[in-house]
Amino acid sequence: MAEVLVYVDHVDGAVRKPTLELLTLARRVGEPVAVALGAGAENTAAALAEHGAVKVLTHDASEYADYLVVPKVDALEAAVAAVSPAAVLVPSSAEGKEIAARLALRIGSGIITDAVDLEAGDEGPVATQSVFAASFTTKSRIAKGTPVITVKPNSAAVEAAPAAGSVEALAVTFSAAATGTKVTGRTARESTGRPELTEAAIVVSGGRGVNGAENFAVIEALADSLGAAVGASRAAVDAGWYPHTNQVGQTGKSVSPQLYIANGISGAIQHRAGMQTSKTIVAVNKDAEAPIFDLVDYGIVGDLFDVVPQLTEEIKARKG
């Protein structure tokens, strides 16, 4: 069976969930061969093997942390040359898309970004995408070269499928361009202890209706009662009430959880672009005419400062 390269997103060897989802999709198209780069790359092997990687190609060098994007493109290009895969799958992060695009251009291949599903087809993998703020679904394939496809988080279930996962060193020669953009400083984001926004099963969001940074405690309390991630509309982020990393929408994160709870959010098209594919949508808004109510499975017309604390208490009571 043909091999499929899967680019591994990991933090010091801890594999992030979207990569495991990618392995599920990769198995539909071929045998997954993982590529893990940077510090801790070898430590990814056990988790990757557990989820179907037949091989794990690893390489570590200071360049991956010290320079932007290009060293990773060089490495992935080397992996493509070594394996001649039937496709290359990359997690759809901002960086993932840039890596995938440059790789595609170098190897003379077409690229599809932000796939939400993937299946084998007669003429190569067929990717499903959700476009125009998730109002359309398209199916596309690559017409030239080795398909390079980036896949959004939450696009497939993580499935255990034990495979060999043998670790092999990848030989990488960095290009002249590799050291073009220097990373001169890095401030790691502090962990909130809550689930990752794009990976969470439940997301609780607040918008302009939350009316102040201090009031986000109400949203956080609900999120914590459900073990959810916290999201925010751009209006709330622009007002400085919540960090930009938590923004949901076109220029923030795109989320597709089992449950999305929008509080004090009107439901502008750019916000919907980032949450419309959620399985169940719930909203609390005091304006019965707010467009968010067009999307909901269940909506409460009311003041979030009455509804949300009552909901949180009730959840806590039920969970005992």
Place this chain on the structure above:
Amino acid sequence: MSLRIVVTVKYVPDATGDRHFADDLTVDRDDVDGLLSELDEYAVEQALQISENSDDDVEITVLTVGPEDAKDALRKALSMGADKAIHVEDDDLHGTDAIGTSLVLAKAIEKAGYDLVISGMASTDGTMGVVPALLAERLGVPQVTLLSEVSVEDGTVKGRRDGDAASEQLEASLPAVVSVTDQSGEARYPSFKGIMAAKKKPVQAWDLSDLDIEAEEVGLEGAWTKVEDASARPARTAGTIVKDEGEGGKQLAEYLASQKFI
């Protein structure tokens, strides 16, 4: 010293309009009003600020690849304060994908001459966010992308990239390709004076032959990616909407429990 900035701007269908696909599965541009992509206004804004903060002689050229109407996007950018514009227009460009667009933009940028390219973070219709990286690859210059803060000094571009895991400080020497996010600072509105002045600013028109690009390299036929099917997402089934009469939170909890979320 002089600094030549090329800002890439895209003319896109209005996101608040009823966007859809044409019969050939390209984005329909006839039924929805177009405009300068809001995310590219941030790129124009940063070019203007770099110019205002510089002692150098800065020249800002805005560049678009798009149909006849894309001139509107150029006009808007000129009225914000850019100096001149280039419009690449050719019937053979219809249906070009991101890889093809990056080829046309790169050739045009080289022909125009540049020290710094500034792009938006993504187009509001395609939302791929890959063209700036592709331009850097094609031009063979550093990419300093997705910046929420940018500055240029002594032939060096510096910026801050707020990523998922960390916030990074980046640095590269010119020439380089930069892209800026919507966190980089509100874009200015064109002033009346700016709008009047824009009418007199030069807009150069180039076609594929001006850029030595063959028709087969671009367009729908030349695309390396094929859209095979596009269908409207089925409307969500109408949900239950309840007015809060004091028990809204409890009712919602009941619903969540019935759906096994609690």
